[in-house]
Amino acid sequence: MATKALAFTLSLNDCFGSKSPHTASKVSVFSVRCSTGNGERPWKNSDARLVLEDGSIWKAKSFGASGTQVGEVVFNTSLTGYQEILTDPSYAGQFVLMTNPHIGNTGINFDDEESTQCFLSGLVIRSLSIRYLFSTSNWRCEKDLGDYLTERNVMGIYDVDTRAITRRLREDGSLIGVLSTDNSKTDEELLQMSKSWDIVGIDLISGVSCKSPHEWIDRTREEWEFSSSEGPRDTFHVVAYDFGIKHNILRRLASYGCKITVVPSTWPASETLKLNPDGVLFSNGPGDPSAVPYAVETVKNIIGKVPVFGICMGHQLLGQALGGTTYKMKFGHHGGNHPVRNLRTGRVEISSQNHNYAVDPATLPKGVEVTHINLNDSSCAGLAFPARKVVSLQYHPEASPGPHDSDNAFKEFVELMKQGKSKTSNENLHQPQSV
Numbered sequence: 345m346a347t348k349a350l351a352f353t354l355s356l357n358d359c360f361g362s363k364s365p366h367t368a369s370k371v372s373v374f375s376v377r378c379s380t381g382n383g384e385r386p387w388k389n390s391d392a393r394l395v396l397e398d399g400s401i402w403k404a405k406s407f408g409a410s411g412t413q414v415g416e417v418v419f420n421t422s423l424t425g426y427q428e429i430l431t432d433p434s435y436a437g438q439f440v441l442m443t444n445p446h447i448g449n450t451g452i453n454f455d456d457e458e459s460t461q462c463f464l465s466g467l468v469i470r471s472l473s474i475r476y477l478f479s480t481s482n483w484r485c486e487k488d489l490g491d492y493l494t495e496r497n498v499m500g501i502y503d504v505d506t507r508a509i510t511r512r513l514r515e516d517g518s519l520i521g522v523l524s525t526d527n528s529k530t531d532e533e534l535l536q537m538s539k540s541w542d543i544v545g546i547d548l549i550s551g552v553s554c555k556s557p558h559e560w561i562d563r564t565r566e567e568w569e570f571s572s573s574e575g576p577r578d579t580f581h582v583v584a585y586d587f588g589i590k591h592n593i594l595r596r597l598a599s600y601g602c603k604i605t606v607v608p609s610t611w612p613a614s615e616t617l618k619l620n621p622d623g624v625l626f627s628n629g630p631g632d633p634s635a636v637p638y639a640v641e642t643v644k645n646i647i648g649k650v651p652v653f654g655i656c657m658g659h660q661l662l663g664q665a666l667g668g669t670t671y672k673m674k675f676g677h678h679g680g681n682h683p684v685r686n687l688r689t690g691r692v693e694i695s696s697q698n699h700n701y702a703v704d705p706a707t708l709p710k711g712v713e714v715t716h717i718n719l720n721d722s723s724c725a726g727l728a729f730p731a732r733k734v735v736s737l738q739y740h741p742e743a744s745p746g747p748h749d750s751d752n753a754f755k756e757f758v759e760l761m762k763q764g765k766s767k768t769s770n771e772n773l774h775q776p777q778s779v
């Protein structure tokens with residue numbers, strides 16, 4: 345309760361200022377909620393530091409968990425959907441800084457989770473919303489953002505100049521940072537921690553993948569369904585590799601009529617092929633695609649045998665499996681407003697993105713087509729290798745959060761499986777029948 349009350353006070357000061365005519369009535373609401381009786385000041389002072397590897401130190405106020413945490417700082421330009429971002433396993437090892445200054449206003453609900461945990465290192469925001477305390481901002485709200493982060497042991501900071509940090513990241517590239525509420529640690533100690541940690545070359549998918557195979561059946565709920573193409577259930581069997589899979593990828597596949605078996609990142613290709621799937625999906629996931637050669641090997645052993653679809657990390661692994669290389673981008677793409685051109689249709693899609701690595705198209709062999717480009721920097725945003733029924737996207741057709749412009753990609757994967765299925769049944773028809 346004390347944490348909530350303090351956050352509330354801060355935002356009142358921010359919103360109304362000490363000379364505001366609203367101050368008197370608002371402060372009286374506050375004093376009812378916050379009277380601790382122990383003489384504490386009714387606002388929170390800076391109690392956290394974010395120390396970046398370039399030596400800059402950013403004072404802030406903490407919410408959620410406390411402690412000391414290291415990670416790579418990335419900025420996300422989504423205007424909505426912070427809960428989906430918090431639960432996207434692809435952020436493991438990273439602090440997400442939201443460029444939208446106002447966060448927390450829709451609270452937290454039980455339906456918008458993209459995985460069962462928050463794997464990110466922490467959340468960095470400008471202003472922590474007071475709206476949930478008034479319970480008027482979102483009918484779906486079930487919990488306060490601060491309480492949620494505390495329960496999940498995730499650190500958050502607010503009242504920090506997120507614009508200045510974003511400009512620094514844009515100019516200098518992604519930076520490692522250490523976030524700490526521990527006063528016993530000196531700035532120098534935190535700086536050394538940030539300098540001695542790295543995210544490149546580390547396998548982060550094994551820490552977020554499921555431990556054993558399981559079925560997935562949930563579709564997009566009827567009231568949220570936006571596509572008219574929802575078909576009968578279980579038409580195609582898809583094996584989905586969980587490198588940190590977002591639930592909405594699974595919901596969209598189920599909505600398109602797929603029966604889904606989710607398998608761990610280390611699941612052997614031979615076991616997948618024994619399941620006789622109509623298609624295989626390689627999911628999104630955190631970290632450096634070059635740090636997981638075992639996953640590239642799995643992809644290599646599957647492509648050409650059944651239609652495959654790669655999303656984000658899955659796309660990068662496919663790029664490597666086809667003989668290409670991946671590279672680390674300056675600060676990556678994170679947000680729900682990235683324009684992508686679909687080179688096959690000429691259509692521009694506004695897409696949801698979250699990645700720091702990309703496939704270098706110059707390294708891909710003949711026959712592999714670049715099907716999509718990111719219009720902000722012309723980087724490769726999609727690939728196809730028609731001869732081997734491979735399609736992949738560097739971004740997120742499942743959105744969550746973000747626009748639905750690219751949902752058709754799931755339909756295209758289903759079409760590939762349809763073609764594969766009719767080919768197999770035709771081949772079976774022409775097989776000599778043993779008596």
Ligand SMILES: NC(=O)CC[C@H](N)C(=O)O
Nearest residue numbers: 628629631656657700701
């Ligand atoms: N969303 C993802 O799958 C992220 C892919 C990869 N970890 C990257 O940062 O580029």
